[in-house]
Amino acid sequence: MAQVSLNNIRKVYPNGVEAVTPSSFHIQDGEFVVLVGPSGCGKSTLLRMIAGLEDITDGTLKIGEREVNDTDPAHRDIAMVFQNYALYPHMTVRKNIAYGLKNRKTPADEIARKVAEASALLNLDEYLDRKPSQLSGGQRQRVAMGRAIVRDPALFLFDEPLSNLDAKLRNQMRIEIKALQRRLGVTSIYVTHDQVEAMTMADRIIVMNAGKIEQIGTPEEVYHRPASTFVASFMGAPPMNLLSAQARDGSVHYGDTVVTGCNGTEGQVTLGIRPEDILPDDNGPLAIHVDIIEELGAHRLLHGSIGDDRLTMHVGKDTPVSTGPVSVSVKPGAASLFHHQTGQRL
Amino acid sequence: MSDTTPAALAPAATAGTRKRRRIRASDIFDHAVLIAGSALMLIPLLMVFQMATVPDVEVIKTGPTFTIGDQLDDNFNKAMFQASGFSGENTGSRMLLNSFILGIGFAVGKIVIGMMAAYAIVYFRLRFATLAFWVIFTTLLLPLEVRILPSYEVVQKLGMLNTYQGLIIPLIASATATFFFRQYFRSIPEELVEAARIDGAGPVKFFIDILVPLSRTMIAAMFIIMFVYGWNQYLWPTMITTEEDMFTLVRGIKQITQVMEGNRIPEYGRANLLAIIAIIPPVFVVIFFQSWFVKGLMESDK
Ligand SMILES: Nc1ncnc2c1ncn2[C@@H]1O[C@H](COP(=O)(O)OP(=O)(O)OP(=O)(O)O)[C@@H](O)[C@H]1O
Ligand SMILES: [Mg+2]
Numbered sequence: 001m002a003q004v005s006l007n008n009i010r011k012v013y014p015n016g017v018e019a020v021t022p023s024s025f026h027i028q029d030g031e032f033v034v035l036v037g038p039s040g041c042g043k044s045t046l047l048r049m050i051a052g053l054e055d056i057t058d059g060t061l062k063i064g065e066r067e068v069n070d071t072d073p074a075h076r077d078i079a080m081v082f083q084n085y086a087l088y089p090h091m092t093v094r095k096n097i098a099y100g101l102k103n104r105k106t107p108a109d110e111i112a113r114k115v116a117e118a119s120a121l122l123n124l125d126e127y128l129d130r131k132p133s134q135l136s137g138g139q140r141q142r143v144a145m146g147r148a149i150v151r152d153p154a155l156f157l158f159d160e161p162l163s164n165l166d167a168k169l170r171n172q173m174r175i176e177i178k179a180l181q182r183r184l185g186v187t188s189i190y191v192t193h194d195q196v197e198a199m200t201m202a203d204r205i206i207v208m209n210a211g212k213i214e215q216i217g218t219p220e221e222v223y224h225r226p227a228s229t230f231v232a233s234f235m236g237a238p239p240m241n242l243l244s245a246q247a248r249d250g251s252v253h254y255g256d257t258v259v260t261g262c263n264g265t266e267g268q269v270t271l272g273i274r275p276e277d278i279l280p281d282d283n284g285p286l287a288i289h290v291d292i293i294e295e296l297g298a299h300r301l302l303h304g305s306i307g308d309d310r311l312t313m314h315v316g317k318d319t320p321v322s323t324g325p326v327s328v329s330v331k332p333g334a335a336s337l338f339h340h341q342t343g344q345r346l
Numbered sequence: 347m348s349d350t351t352p353a354a355l356a357p358a359a360t361a362g363t364r365k366r367r368r369i370r371a372s373d374i375f376d377h378a379v380l381i382a383g384s385a386l387m388l389i390p391l392l393m394v395f396q397m398a399t400v401p402d403v404e405v406i407k408t409g410p411t412f413t414i415g416d417q418l419d420d421n422f423n424k425a426m427f428q429a430s431g432f433s434g435e436n437t438g439s440r441m442l443l444n445s446f447i448l449g450i451g452f453a454v455g456k457i458v459i460g461m462m463a464a465y466a467i468v469y470f471r472l473r474f475a476t477l478a479f480w481v482i483f484t485t486l487l488l489p490l491e492v493r494i495l496p497s498y499e500v501v502q503k504l505g506m507l508n509t510y511q512g513l514i515i516p517l518i519a520s521a522t523a524t525f526f527f528r529q530y531f532r533s534i535p536e537e538l539v540e541a542a543r544i545d546g547a548g549p550v551k552f553f554i555d556i557l558v559p560l561s562r563t564m565i566a567a568m569f570i571i572m573f574v575y576g577w578n579q580y581l582w583p584t585m586i587t588t589e590e591d592m593f594t595l596v597r598g599i600k601q602i603t604q605v606m607e608g609n610r611i612p613e614y615g616r617a618n619l620l621a622i623i624a625i626i627p628p629v630f631v632v633i634f635f636q637s638w639f640v641k642g643l644m645e646s647d648k
Binding site: 051078080086087090100103 | 560
């Protein structure tokens, strides 16, 4: 168990691509941090630098009290779970789990004990003598987890470990991994491009875009107070509605309607409203023309237009809906304001 | 797997109700081609076998016939245990042993060298790895037959004439195995290498614990090809071995039919039987490793 701190870590690949711009953050002991961002934003690169699989171009990386920039992956006291599991195909599950211990010259009886513990924890007992090819995706995933936990590392690294599983199994494994991490209390960094995974698993989320950290915060912060329009539209499904509005005299106007208050801002702004913060309200100030209704069982999504902008709203299953004009209001205090050019939160 | 079962059962069920399947013209044609092909392969072999069972005189007089003679035992004894030539060293069993040493030594040597070279090229950040690979690769254009005179001179200067090293090592020097292993190693997922690194496997451990077992199907395939290739070598052993106790089978058989002392008839029966004996080991290697090869292919999914 350890803290991890990155100080201006940067990565330039030999072909000149700057995959990660100088980034700094600090991870607490036992914290579960999720790195999230669109494909190609440098999440894996950052994780692989922490693992020692990629050289760090600039900056310093500390795991625990130790600077590990030039330490071999084997000696960083980490374990990693890969997207395709990377199990050794010719070894049985037992040997797969034990391999790291064996290489560290752990006594045989201790290996046996640790493998038994891990397999009990992960319900792998009946598969110990099978080869990986004789397991289902979820079971392979658990073997990969087992291989990581037997070593009692200071840090777990996960690179999209669930993206090869079907949706249902993914939900289940998500909970299992989270529970396991809680139980073992091992500091973890988890890479995903799935914002639902990020929201549900993380103690803190790091949102990345194009090699840059956009925001670091708890899931609530990232969701309710996005630091930029990028975060606002990346996190949440459907994403936050972004409308261009005018700020004057201490309030934000959309067209002629006052939507919310603001202080200290004047001129053009980007107004961000979560779909669930738009409430049907017969006396509401805004009029939306709904043209598509998405039925999702527990709730519905209404897609419509307001002026020249598209808008999505989220209503409970008991709210009567129909296409056509709907009057709505915005939940007080729920709107976010962003700079209309830089996209930064105001 | 399970979803294919109903589909697989269906045709069987309909065939069962109709009892007899209609024989289609294309089936007949397919089988005719196959039978013709195997006959083409087998008939010369059977002729050789027949001629190994009759007295040598009869071979000269009548050539191949349909009668099996009674000389098989006799010829077998002569073929395996009686020496021809001057020193009395080149019995069939001795030549068989030499052939085995050549075949196995060549195959094993080639696989070991090829794997190690490919390992270095694929997994280590060598400055000129690609260049090194292409240099090795171009040796494919220079088989031993092309460079036979310089090779002979080198071997002779090193004093390796009439030795197993001299027989085997110059043959090993070619790129085929390196090439195939390189292609194979490149198909092994990068993550496996990284997982092993994190698991604390150094370069040697990774090679022995992961790469070699993963490559076993490839090794089996290489072994089949290389053993047969080494076993069938003729030109190089002929040049490099002058002492009769170093003769290989393929080279030695010719010697037997050549020996003409006075007006004796060449020992056709003995030579023919040796030819058949010479075929058996490669056939067994192919049969044995092929099943292993197929099993390996089905079990592992990189
Ligand atoms: N070995 C490499 N050499 C050069 N450029 C690379 C290399 N690996 C990745 N890149 C580039 O670095 C950038 C970040 O890649 P990275 O793999 O970290 O993305 P990612 O966020 O993990 O994406 P994904 O979600 O698709 O896995 C990409 O633009 C990619 O093209
Ligand atoms: Mg990635």
